[in-house]
Amino acid sequence: MEIHKLDLELVKNGKLYKQLKRNETSAIYECYSKIDKEYILTSYEVFQIGIRKPTLLNGYEYPEAEIFPSNESFGRNAWSFGRRYKEKALMIFDSLNKPKEETIETFKDYKLKFFKNKIVVYDSTGAVSLKQKLILAAYYMSKFNLTFEDIKPLTTKQIIERIYDGLQNRL
Numbered sequence: 250m251e252i253h254k255l256d257l258e259l260v261k262n263g264k265l266y267k268q269l270k271r272n273e274t275s276a277i278y279e280c281y282s283k284i285d286k287e288y289i290l291t292s293y294e295v296f297q298i299g300i301r302k303p304t305l306l307n308g309y310e311y312p313e314a315e316i317f318p319s320n321e322s323f324g325r326n327a328w329s330f331g332r333r334y335k336e337k338a339l340m341i342f343d344s345l346n347k348p349k350e351e352t353i354e355t356f357k358d359y360k361l362k363f364f365k366n367k368i369v370v371y372d373s374t375g376a377v378s379l380k381q382k383l384i385l386a387a388y389y390m391s392k393f394n395l396t397f398e399d400i401k402p403l404t405t406k407q408i409i410e411r412i413y414d415g416l417q418n419r420l
Contacts, residue, residue, distance in 0.1 A: 253314035255298065261317060266294065274298055275345040277338055280329070293338035294318075296327035297345060356388045368409050385409065 255276060257268045265281040265288050277295045281288035299316040318327035330338040352363040359378060360371045368385060370378040378384055382405045389400060389408050393415050400408065 252300070253312060255315045255317060259317065262320075264291075266317070269293070270339070270342060271298075272346055275342060277342045290332045292332055293330045293335055294327065295330070295338050295341045295345070296322065299326075356384065356391075359384050361385075361388060368412065381405065382408070385412070388412070389415075 255268065255271070259266050263283065265283075266278040267281070269277045269279050271277070275295070275297050277293060279290055280292040280294050282291045283289075296318045299318060299322070301311070301314050301316045303313045304311045323329060328338075328341055330341075354361045354363070358373050361384075362369045362371065370381045370384045372378045372380075385405060385408050386397075386400050386403075389395065389412050390397065392412070403411070
């Protein structure tokens with residue numbers, strides 16, 4: 250059974266929320282407050298999407314679903330920005346979707362450790378691999394279905410930049 254996704258519009262705590270942008274792990278909503286019988290844009294809510302496990306409550310079964318953050322989530326994995334701070338809210342949304350420091354991915358017998366501006370390749374002993382460019386090239390080719398001819402003229406720095414760009418474009 251497919252997980253129930255967040256609604257494009259919802260009402261919570263007397264406010265209307267409209268989804269502005271989202272990906273698999275994060276979302277940004279416009280928040281409207283009712284003022285004089287009219288909804289007025291008051292803020293932007295940026296958050297990491299939570300998941301509610303399937304639950305049986307009072308004899309009713311609730312399926313697994315994405316959930317809007319609780320009030321207690323703000324400051325930890327949810328943030329609110331005033332209506333004049335749309336660009337700041339979008340910047341935070343974008344930052345949530347970049348590889349985090351020390352994100353680790355396994356590729357063949359190597360571990361790739363993603364940092365803000367670089368990727369370090371470790372061999373099976375935990376040492377930094379001397380074959381770093383070769384491993385990154387192979388990883389890049391396999392992850393994005395490329396040939397050696399596609400990457401032959403690239404420097405290690407260009408390969409890393411393209412890996413990060415490719416990961417962002419897949420979200």
